[in-house]
Amino acid sequence: MKNNKDYLELMNKNNTIGIIGVGSFTLDFAQRSADFGYKVLISATDCNHRIKNTAEKIGENVKISTIQETAALSDIIVLFLPKERLKEIITEMPDLSNKIIIHHNYLISSGIPISKDFYKNTAAQTLASLLPNSHIIKVYSLLESSGNSSKNKNDAKTLYYTTNNLQAGERVKNLLIILNFTVFNLLELSELNM
Numbered sequence: 001m002k003n004n005k006d007y008l009e010l011m012n013k014n015n016t017i018g019i020i021g022v023g024s025f026t027l028d029f030a031q032r033s034a035d036f037g038y039k040v041l042i043s044a045t046d047c048n049h050r051i052k053n054t055a056e057k058i059g060e061n062v063k064i065s066t067i068q069e070t071a072a073l074s075d076i077i078v079l080f081l082p083k084e085r086l087k088e089i090i091t092e093m094p095d096l097s098n099k100i101i102i103h104h105n106y107l108i109s110s111g112i113p114i115s116k117d118f119y120k121n122t123a124a125q126t127l128a129s130l131l132p133n134s135h136i137i138k139v140y141s142l143l144e145s146s147g148n149s150s151k152n153k154n155d156a157k158t159l160y161y162t163t164n165n166l167q168a169g170e171r172v173k174n175l176l177i178i179l180n181f182t183v184f185n186l187l188e189l190s191e192l193n194m
Contacts, residue, residue: 014039015038015039015075015076016038016039016040016041016073016074016075016076017029017030017033017038017039017040017041017074017075017076017077017078018040018041018042018043018070018071018073018074018075018076018077018078019040019041019042019043019070019077019078019080020043020045020067020070020071020077020078020079020080020081020089021044021045021079021080021081022042022044022051022054022080023080023104025080025104025106025141026042026078026080026104027051027054027058029078029104029179030042030055030058030062031058031059032179032180032181033061033179034058034059034061034062035059036178036179037061038061039061039063040058040061040062040063041062041063041064041065041069041070041073041074042055042062042063042064042065042070043064043065043066043067043069043070045067045081045085045089051064052064067089067092067093068092068093068094071093071094071096072093072094074099075099075100076099076100076102076172076175077096077099077100077101077102078102078103078104079101079102079103079104079127080103080104081103083123083126086123086126086127086130087126087130090127090130090131091130096131096133096134097133097134098133098134098135099134099135100134100135100137100168100171100172101127101131101134101135101136101137102137102139102172103123103124103127103136103137103138103139104139104140104141105123105138105139105140105141106140106141106142106143107140107141107142107143107160123138124136124138128164135163135165135167135168136163136164136165136168137161137162137163137165137168137169137172138161138162138163139159139160139161139172139176140159140160140161140186141158141159141160142158142160157180157181157182158181158182158183158184159176159181159182159183159184160183160184160185160186160189161173161176161183161184161185161186162185162186162187169185173185
């Protein structure tokens with residue numbers, strides 16, 4: 001991986017990570033990105049003032065910005081938005097052509113849902129229709145339904161992803177590895193289980 005041109009490009013600390021929508025995963029992602037040296041822009045869909053103190057605690061590489069500024073200035077954008085608000089928020093953004101968009105969801109499950117068509121869920125389809133020229137990567141964190149909170153925290157470090165763009169998927173996988181996540185490609189897992 002270290003000889004890979006995409007890996008070296010991801011190592012570039014001039015890259016900006018944009019986060020639109022705030023939750024425990026996106027704040028962890030912001031912390032990891034800032035710790036690695038990336039510039040991080042965070043925008044909440046509601047109440048930016050509530051995350052100001054949190055962003056200040058993350059460090060000097062983090063800045064609160066508007067959704068439009070985050071979208072325009074970021075090389076990679078992490079979205080944590082409810083499906084019901086995707087269209088409303090995305091139509092307010094500048095052109096995101098050729099940008100990598102990571103859309104995060106939690107899966108509440110006691111196992112990993114493995115299916116070749118897993119990418120084709122309604123949120124992914126909505127994003128693909130709204131951003132036809134962007135590279136969309138669906139990233140999932142598993143939350144166990146057992147209610148064991150310590151297990152839930154550990155599971156946040158393991159991510160599952162799927163995409164219909166292999167090159168963008170590889171870039172995101174490498175970024176997630178750089179940020180010290182354990183990463184599994186759902187399409188590869190589904191092929192192993194066939």
